Amino acid sequence: MSGMMGIYYLDGRSVDKQDLEKMVNTLAHRGPDGADIWHDGNLGFGHRMLWTTPESLLEKLPLVNQTGDLVITSDARIDNREELLSILQINDCPVEKITDTQLILAAYQKWGELCSEHLLGDFAFAIWDRKKETLFCARDHFGVKPFYYYHQPNQEFIFASEIKALLCLPHVPRRLNEVRIGDYLALMMEDQNITTYKNILRLPPAHSMVVSQSGIQQWSYWSLNPEHEIHLADNEAYAQEFRQIFTEAVKCRLRTAFPMISQLSGGLDSSAVTCVARNLLAEVGKSPLHTISSIFDKVTECDERPFINAVLEQGGFIPHYIHGDEFGPLSNLDSIFQYEDEALLGPSHFYPWMIYRAAKELGMRISLDGFDGDTTVSHGIARLTELGRQGKWKTLIQEAKAIAAHHNVSPYVVFRSHGLPYLQDLVKKWQWIEFVKAVQLIHKHFGVSRKLLIIYHGIKPLWEQIRLFWRGQHRQKISPASSLPKTPLVNRNFAKRIRLDERIQTLDPPQEAPLTLRQEHWRSLTQGILAYTLEQMDQYAAMFSLEVRHPFMDKRLVEFCLALPSEQKLYQGWGRMIMRRALEGILPESIQWRGGKADLSPNFNNGLLNRDRQILDQVMSQKIKHLEKYINLDFLQTAYQRILSADNQASNDDWMTLWQAVILALWLDFKGLAP
Numbered sequence: 001m002s003g004m005m006g007i008y009y010l011d012g013r014s015v016d017k018q019d020l021e022k023m024v025n026t027l028a029h030r031g032p033d034g035a036d037i038w039h040d041g042n043l044g045f046g047h048r049m050l051w052t053t054p055e056s057l058l059e060k061l062p063l064v065n066q067t068g069d070l071v072i073t074s075d076a077r078i079d080n081r082e083e084l085l086s087i088l089q090i091n092d093c094p095v096e097k098i099t100d101t102q103l104i105l106a107a108y109q110k111w112g113e114l115c116s117e118h119l120l121g122d123f124a125f126a127i128w129d130r131k132k133e134t135l136f137c138a139r140d141h142f143g144v145k146p147f148y149y150y151h152q153p154n155q156e157f158i159f160a161s162e163i164k165a166l167l168c169l170p171h172v173p174r175r176l177n178e179v180r181i182g183d184y185l186a187l188m189m190e191d192q193n194i195t196t197y198k199n200i201l202r203l204p205p206a207h208s209m210v211v212s213q214s215g216i217q218q219w220s221y222w223s224l225n226p227e228h229e230i231h232l233a234d235n236e237a238y239a240q241e242f243r244q245i246f247t248e249a250v251k252c253r254l255r256t257a258f259p260m261i262s263q264l265s266g267g268l269d270s271s272a273v274t275c276v277a278r279n280l281l282a283e284v285g286k287s288p289l290h291t292i293s294s295i296f297d298k299v300t301e302c303d304e305r306p307f308i309n310a311v312l313e314q315g316g317f318i319p320h321y322i323h324g325d326e327f328g329p330l331s332n333l334d335s336i337f338q339y340e341d342e343a344l345l346g347p348s349h350f351y352p353w354m355i356y357r358a359a360k361e362l363g364m365r366i367s368l369d370g371f372d373g374d375t376t377v378s379h380g381i382a383r384l385t386e387l388g389r390q391g392k393w394k395t396l397i398q399e400a401k402a403i404a405a406h407h408n409v410s411p412y413v414v415f416r417s418h419g420l421p422y423l424q425d426l427v428k429k430w431q432w433i434e435f436v437k438a439v440q441l442i443h444k445h446f447g448v449s450r451k452l453l454i455i456y457h458g459i460k461p462l463w464e465q466i467r468l469f470w471r472g473q474h475r476q477k478i479s480p481a482s483s484l485p486k487t488p489l490v491n492r493n494f495a496k497r498i499r500l501d502e503r504i505q506t507l508d509p510p511q512e513a514p515l516t517l518r519q520e521h522w523r524s525l526t527q528g529i530l531a532y533t534l535e536q537m538d539q540y541a542a543m544f545s546l547e548v549r550h551p552f553m554d555k556r557l558v559e560f561c562l563a564l565p566s567e568q569k570l571y572q573g574w575g576r577m578i579m580r581r582a583l584e585g586i587l588p589e590s591i592q593w594r595g596g597k598a599d600l601s602p603n604f605n606n607g608l609l610n611r612d613r614q615i616l617d618q619v620m621s622q623k624i625k626h627l628e629k630y631i632n633l634d635f636l637q638t639a640y641q642r643i644l645s646a647d648n649q650a651s652n653d654d655w656m657t658l659w660q661a662v663i664l665a666l667w668l669d670f671k672g673l674a675p
Contacts, residue, residue, distance in 0.1 A: 004047055012042050045062035072127045077547075079252035142558075176673045177198045190509070204220075260366040264292065272587060278316045292321070306590075328350070328615075345536070366547050397446075400415040402573020426438065491628070521561075627661065
């Protein structure tokens with residue numbers, strides 16, 4: 001994790017060295033190990049250096065090639081070094097002295113604007129090509145490394161690792177983008193271009209961009225293929241392949257010149273990363289591995305120490321702890337908002353802040369994270385939907401029962417959500433024999449009345465189909481209002497003004513259930529919230545000059561997991577089945593076969609209502625009224641009163657509504673952007 005920035009005046013003005021120095025100083029927290037600038041006429045680059053890899057100790061950025069034709073600044077860690085070194089044949093320097101940025105530059109010299117397709121790792125970079133008079137920029141596959149820019153056609157293009165480095169320049173306007181506020185309040189973060197500031201944009205993940213006097217060209221250099229499927233000989237072959245790819249995803253993120261720490265929550269994902277990393281370090285004599293975990297002495301239902309200890313008891317670790325119930329979600333926000341450039345979305349934001357602060361105090365520079373293994377490997381629950389559509393009722397019922405047993409819920413509740421809707425499909429297709437067989441199976445296994453099943457899932461859908469036919473409405477037209485998810489927190493006049501409903505229709509994933517598990521898996525991996533979350537995690541780490549590495553965000557691992565057959569994701573009620581099989585003997589058995597993990601919402605609720613109650617009441621009584629143009633205050637106050645009521649009738653939606661409004665009010669107030 002370093003910091004990069006640059007200015008390109010398209011109108012020919014000369015870059016002011018002091019402007020570059022302002023940007024470099026603004027991002028001092030991203031790189032305490034060095035700072036430098038390069039400028040020539042109407043173009044200039046800056047860089048803040050954080051040493052993490054052995055090669056970075058030798059790195060000096062911005063970097064100019066030997067002929068002076070190319071200049072690069074970057075925030076990058078390249079993971080396929082051996083492959084690139086073999087192809088690029090950089091012979092004028094020992095391999096151990098070739099930096100990742102040199103590899104990127106050499107890749108550009110060989111493949112030009114297609115070079116991003118050959119890179120693996122986490123990266124954001126910009127290359128000035130003097131001969132072409134173009135600025136080439138690229139960002140990694142999932143957006144681990146951020147890239148923000150401000151562009152005025154025919155005038156200027158300015159970029160940086162953080163928005164604040166753009167806003168420190170007086171000619172970059174600091175104006176609120178109300179469209180982004182609407183997206184935030186609607187929990188719809190699918191737009192991967194815009195930010196909370198007008199005219200400040202993001203280069204989307206897996207995108208390259210060329211900036212020149214004639215404008216900007218931007219394109220996607222990679223995308224996930226939802227049609228590809230892998231077929232291997234048996235379960236062991238799948239497990240072996242997963243183990244190999246996952247181990248490599250962890251291994252390439254262990255390249256460091258400093259001690260590293262692994263975040264260990266006790267869940268399947270963080271434990272998998274931690275155990276594999278420990279084994280790999282031990283193989284080369286670099287153990288033990290530092291770990292850091294959140295523990296809860298007061299809100300004990302959130303405590304995961306039995307599972308954390310199951311990992312630690314294997315040996316090879318130096319454990320560290322933070323107390324997750326000592327702070328509330330509104331604590332330390334003044335410190336956080338100095339660095340976070342956009343409003344916080346997730347209510348668990350204070351855990352990484354506490355963890356990264358502790359890691360910094362321990363002298364760490366690199367942190368391993370099991371972030372979003374759920375999405376990468378997939379719990380596979382949509383396999384039930386797939387089985388229902390395929391009419392495989394026996395298998396669907398078996399899986400529903402197994403899931404219920406692992407998670408201590410009612411089997412029929414599981415089946416009702418994922419199986420019953422597809423009875424109606426049989427009726428619509430006039431497959432009455434299959435319909436009757438399915439009804440018999442449901443009655444046999446769950447004791448549900450056959451009469452009610454036939455009435456509500458057979459006769460009523462059939463009657464509706466006949467009614468539509470006689471009306472001549474073979475296709476029912478759905479109005480935009482009825483097809484949209486409800487956004488009751490948003491002020492309706494504001495929603496109309498920014499055309500929020502149209503944005504949701506255009507950008508939000510379709511509400512109908514996917515036809516297959518792979519479709520559902522693909523949707524989850526391509527949602528805009530993924531990059532948004534990674535960007536915020538990057539800024540949390542940057543506060544403490546840390547680089548966070550995410551093995552589950554490895555392109556090779558994601559492609560492999562998406563292409564797996566459904567039964568490798570959900571089998572006998574176990575989600576992420578392939579991962580459980582693959583890590584046999586590596587994970588403690590108690591974690592390998594965990595059904596779920598602790599719900600941290602009691603600690604959030606307790607923190608908001610007790611530890612942070614004074615801040616909460618102050619916001620709700622004084623600051624929230626300033627958001628009337630954006631928020632439906634009556635709806636918010638009703639949710640707030642339900643939360644405060646003694647009968648404990650508040651829903652999860654009530655808590656999220658309150659969190660969104662309060663955090664937005666505090667962020668806008670801190671940034672001086674409140675209406």
